[in-house]
Amino acid sequence: MSRLKVLFIFVDGLGIGPADPATNPLCSPQYPCLARLLANAVPLDACLEVEGLPQSATGQATLLTGVNAAKQMGRHIEGFPPPALKKLIEHENLFSKLRKIGKQPTFANSYWTTDPHRIPPRRQSVTTVMTLSALGHVRGRNELLEGKAVTHDITRWTMHARGYDGPLVTPETSAGHLLDVAEENDFTLFEYFLTDRAGHSGNPELVSRSLENLERFMAGLLSFSEQPNCLLMLSSDHGNIEDGS
Known part of the structure; x- marks a missing residue:
């Protein structure tokens, strides 16, 4: 029997909103794949039994450690994890736990660095802290250009400001690259956070682009779940982009 492979897509700021x-x-009928996935979603309380507005750092840390980070820190923490939260991530992260039982995890996002x-x-970020702590390295420029990584924006459209001078790629092409990465690992994580940025911006064009x-x-990744012993997971840390009020 072939080993189980998991492809975990983490989407920042994607909640289950009202059907309005x-x-x-x-x-919108423009997003049938997302609608299908969200229709089968299991709602969770992003507040984590802590008063206040759910935030990314503690929400992501909770997902990737199994520890209620907001309760542990005594508050919700946004953005990048501070030292105390970093220690929690380094000691309790999912990648380290998987490696201890002989599994091979990887973070598929590319950084524009060598x-x-x-x-x-x-x-x-939480994912960066986890990856560097557990694996000692991240995917960089070389892996991206070889089709062995995916940028956080999927199509590389924000990367020119960071020095990337290559062509844009389609979402379908990036999905293919991610599937190739997932084929070589037991657990593959990809993070997409432009949904949260778009939600905060209030810019309809940015919202539309990030969702499209x-x-x-x-849609290009659904074939993964149709293979034997392959699990495709979609999760978020809190809502945002679904609330355009």
């Missing part, structure tokens, strides 16, 4: 197309862009030590500690790319990308 006037306020919820996810109700040296992970050039990522400033204060700019390391995600729609096409996810």
Whole structure:
């Protein structure tokens, strides 16, 4: 029997909103794949039994450690994890736990660098902290250009500002690259956070672009779940983009 392979798509700021197309862009007929996936979603309480507005750092840390990070820290923490939360991630992260039982995890996102030590500690996300702690490296420029990684924006459209001078790729092409990565690993994680940025921006064009790319990308990944012993997972840390009110 072939070993189980898991492809985990983490989408920042993607919630289950009301079925009202006037306020919820996810109700648009433009996104049938996302609608199908969300129709089968299991709602969770992003507040994690802690008062206040759910935030990315503690929400993501909870998903990727199994520890209620908001309760552990005594508050919700946004953005990049501070030192105390970093320690929790380094000690309890999913990648390290998988490696201890002989599994091979990987983070499929690419950084536009050839040296992970050039990522400033204060700019390391939850996923970056976990990956560097458990694996000691991240995918960089070389892996991206070889089709062995995917940028956080799926199509590379934000990367020119960071020095990338190559062509854009389609969401379908990036989905193919991610499937290739997932084929070589037991657990593959990809993070997409432009949904959260778009939700905060209030810019309808950015909301539409981020959802259209995600729609096409996810449609290109559905074949993974149709293979024997393959599990495709979609999750988020809190809502945002579904609330256009």
